[in-house]
Amino acid sequence: MAGLRTRDTRAAVAIMSPALILIAVFIILPFILAIALSFSNQRLVPNLNAPTAFIGISNYLRLFGQPEFLQAFINTFLFAVIVTPLQSAMGLGAAILINSKLPARNVFRAIFFLPTVITMVVVSVIWFALYRLDGVFNQLLSIATAGNAGPIDWLHNAWLALPAIILLSAWQGFPFQMVIYLAGLQQINSELYEAAKVDGAKPWDEFWGVTMPGLRNTHIFVLVTTTIAAFKLFTQVNLMTQGGPTGATQTVVRYVYEQGFTRGSVGLAAAASVVFFLVVLAISIGQRYVFRSEEEVR
Numbered sequence: 001m002a003g004l005r006t007r008d009t010r011a012a013v014a015i016m017s018p019a020l021i022l023i024a025v026f027i028i029l030p031f032i033l034a035i036a037l038s039f040s041n042q043r044l045v046p047n048l049n050a051p052t053a054f055i056g057i058s059n060y061l062r063l064f065g066q067p068e069f070l071q072a073f074i075n076t077f078l079f080a081v082i083v084t085p086l087q088s089a090m091g092l093g094a095a096i097l098i099n100s101k102l103p104a105r106n107v108f109r110a111i112f113f114l115p116t117v118i119t120m121v122v123v124s125v126i127w128f129a130l131y132r133l134d135g136v137f138n139q140l141l142s143i144a145t146a147g148n149a150g151p152i153d154w155l156h157n158a159w160l161a162l163p164a165i166i167l168l169s170a171w172q173g174f175p176f177q178m179v180i181y182l183a184g185l186q187q188i189n190s191e192l193y194e195a196a197k198v199d200g201a202k203p204w205d206e207f208w209g210v211t212m213p214g215l216r217n218t219h220i221f222v223l224v225t226t227t228i229a230a231f232k233l234f235t236q237v238n239l240m241t242q243g244g245p246t247g248a249t250q251t252v253v254r255y256v257y258e259q260g261f262t263r264g265s266v267g268l269a270a271a272a273s274v275v276f277f278l279v280v281l282a283i284s285i286g287q288r289y290v291f292r293s294e295e296e297v298r
Helices: 002-037 058-064 067-099 105-117 120-130 136-144 161-185 190-198 203-214 216-231 235-240 252-262 266-290
Strands: none
Touching (some): 002 266, 058 266, 067 105, 067 161, 067 216, 067 252, 120 161, 161 203, 190 203, 203 216, 216 266, 235 252, 252 266
């Protein structure tokens, strides 16, 4: 028996070793390097007159003293707080719709899943055209108000730029949540709905009494993964607003990119990356603790 377990262990290690090596080389090692660089004055292009040296926590002190970083962090946090429930709700609504006895529901599945198949770069280009002064959104606004409102410069308005990015991101990302919720809905025992109907429950009562509790573990997975993805906001901002206007859409990831590759301050960018990682890790652990699975609660 012991020999069999040893062979199984060796086989498991052999199977996992390629993935473990890739994780170590491309995730763990770069993060350790980032921690080391965060305590140095490393530049993207080395300066012979100012060689790389250990500077302690100077980068962290400089980081938290920069209004630009604090604004980027606030923008990223607001984006995650708004887009996570919005995107999850859209995914759940679409999943419930196509899980019902809807005619041609397979066609709707394909239509709903289409946004997530299109890359964010293409989506950003399309939505940039929609947000133009002569774009579709302003034309619809003009029609709805009989020409009394608009046009609105959505992406150059400090109050509207971030909501515009949020709307785009929620539309592009909700099909992923839809698929996860659809799988969760199909795991709920249909007898529970039949029992609820016998008790005289209405559709709204079934939703809150059967569907939502039955999707508890699915909610945990969706909320955690969506939050992590939301904090990585970069592509659509970089393509559509470049962090403007006046920093209204600047994000932490784009701040790291600018500091490291545009301004060449690798040490400061590494410090921002470490802080960002710790914050996202803390939020993910907090979510996992608050929304514990049913088995863990028991």
